[in-house]
Amino acid sequence: MCPFPSALWNPAVICFGVMGIMDVLLQSWSLVALLTALTVWLVYSFQNQRKEPPGPMPLPLIGNLLQLDVKAPYNSLMELSKKYGEIFTVYLGTKKVVVLTGYKAVKEALVTFDDVFGERDPPAFMNDYSQGHGVIWANGDSWKEMRRFSLSNLRDFGMGKKICEDKIIEESHHLIEVFNQFKGEAFDTTQPMNYTISNVISLFAFGRRFEYDEPEFVSMMEGSVRRIEHLGSPSVQRYNSLPRLFRWAVDLGPAQAAIRINKENLWAIINRLKEMFDPQACRSFVDAFLLQQQKLAKSGTTNRHFHSDNLLNTVSNLFAAGSETTSTTLRWGLLFMTKYPKIQDQVQEELRRVVGIRQVQLSDRKSLHFTNAVIHEVQRLANLTPLALPHKTTQDISFHGYFIKKGTTVCPLLMSVLYDETEWERPRSFHPAHFLDANGEFVKRDAFIPFSAGRRICLGEGLARMELFIFFCTLLQHFRFTPPPGVSEDDLDLTPHPGFTLAPLPHKLCAVAL
The missing domain is CATH 1.10.630.10 (Cytochrome P450)
Incomplete structure (x- = not known):
């Protein structure tokens, strides 16, 4: 049973109520506040419309590490690609990584869009070493x-x-x-x-x-x-x-x-x-x-x-x-x-x-x-190098129908190509x-x-x-x-x-x- 009086669900009443609320808002808010709220709403809506690569749900702090074989992560990623497709997301700890699999996706990223996917993203230990x-x-x-x-x-x-x-x-x-x-x-x-x-x-x-x-x-x-x-x-x-x-x-x-x-x-x-x-x-x-x-x-x-x-x-x-x-x-x-x-x-x-x-x-x-x-x-x-070396995007890009943000770590899975x-x-x-x-x-x-x-x-x-x-x-x-x-x-x-x-x-x- 509905917990509210049925009269309140009448369209005319609802419309009247909304108009009343808007009237109050227009009287009490400044124009700047309204524009700010509208801008935030538009940005939020736009972000929600950007389709990012899917992937398994990460856990706090450790991400998807429990779903990866630490000795052979490439095999785990191959299995995940069967479920999530040629482009998907995993979290290595707190680091977001977009994985590219299959010849078409990998070759297009590394060759056709090499200016976008051409940066290197060294792992922490290698960065300590090479600086x-x-x-x-x-x-x-x-x-x-x-x-x-x-x-x-x-x-x-x-x-x-x-x-x-x-x-x-x-x-x-x-x-x-x-x-x-x-x-x-x-x-x-x-x-x-x-x-x-x-x-x-x-x-x-x-x-x-x-x-x-x-x-x-x-x-x-x-x-x-x-x-x-x-x-x-x-x-x-x-x-x-x-x-x-x-x-x-x-x-x-x-x-x-x-x-x-x-x-x-x-x-x-x-x-x-x-x-x-x-x-x-x-x-x-x-x-x-x-x-x-x-x-x-x-x-x-x-x-x-x-x-x-x-x-x-x-x-x-x-x-x-x-x-x-x-x-x-x-x-x-x-x-x-x-x-x-x-x-x-x-x-x-x-x-x-x-x-x-x-x-x-x-x-x-x-x-x-x-x-x-x-x-x-x-x-x-x-x-020999199933994971290749990690790359990083130099700018935002829409790739194969997915949005990949600038600065995202990208892993081309060479094994999936070979x-x-x-x-x-x-x-x-x-x-x-x-x-x-x-x-x-x-x-x-x-x-x-x-x-x-x-x-x-x-x-x-x-x-x-x-x-x-x-x-x-x-x-x-x-x-x-x-x-x-x-x-x-x-x-x-x-x-x-x-x-x-x-x-x-x-x-x-x-x-x-x-």
Whole structure:
């Protein structure tokens, strides 16, 4: 039963009542107050009409952290996309994050609207470490200057040229020597792969390679491995989600120690290069940076970007972008070849037929269709950086029917592109035919973006592509890769080891000389 007299529900009475109220308001409110109230109402109505990306209901303070697997958040986000669509919102603690999934949404954001989605949003721990310096986590003029300078000088020192190819080939011969030392017995490929790829970067950054047993090099490599491990640790992930709360509640000591040791190792090498610096004989990226500092000092030109912090962080970024990821991809490649011996047979048959016993060259890539397809499929299925690195919007934007506010953290889920069921015939399987046409010739695929895309595409993409091809082909020319004795191909586990990047679980392989 209605608790009010029925007469009060009469339309005429209601209309009279509303008019009466308005009359009172008009008499008692000033015109300014009315305009203010109207403005607030319009703004509120407009905000309510803006359709923001949907998502699961966050809890106070912790957001949606309980709905995410801290060790493999990318899998949780893939599941959430099935419910909420290609663009949705999650809260990592109190931080609002818009997640982009699928080829169309990710590619359009990173390429078509790269000016809007092109800013980097470093996690709390990385921001503490980099302070906006270097290339990977920097923004604005500093990022533009360091990226331009890095690309220009790396090209000057041979990246993408024949001299670069020769350096990679030389280093591949050192790797073959290491593999031969095991005489076909099972061994872990992690250390030799890390060392050999890091030596290629060292040639560009420092103008020299290191022997694999040099104490300084060993210390630098061990520190780099520890840094990568700790950056993906649960403690750091919790700190990134709620930095104010977890700054004192979690143990960041191991991660901070790894960062400090990595800096000390790099500074030791950089300082020695400073002592030996000859402006007439510029041999490395560090030399080029020191020369630029000297030129600016002599000319009196003001440039606030060429300072020691940018030098250290940019060198560190070169190793991070061009070392660990490439070596891990090669480890995945050898594991896949061991897991799928018939595919390894096809690669080695093509290498014998097209290249023979001579050293493989980069120019052979256009003739090695199946081998090239296998390398691409390794990169796709390995899914090394499933979350990519976080972006941030530079302005408000209406994107795919949703409103995304300026300054919003955006996560392009690269895994959703590399495993997009609308783009790949067998997205969860190792299937080199993804990159072959009906005639067995290599074909490019638009949804192949393991290096990300747009203005923030990986700085070392060109070098990594050269390394992957030459190292992979050279190793398959010289060795047959098999499981350890007593282990079958079926026993080899392809589950990735969770971390900042997805590496294979610890394993051993046999490299049997051909």
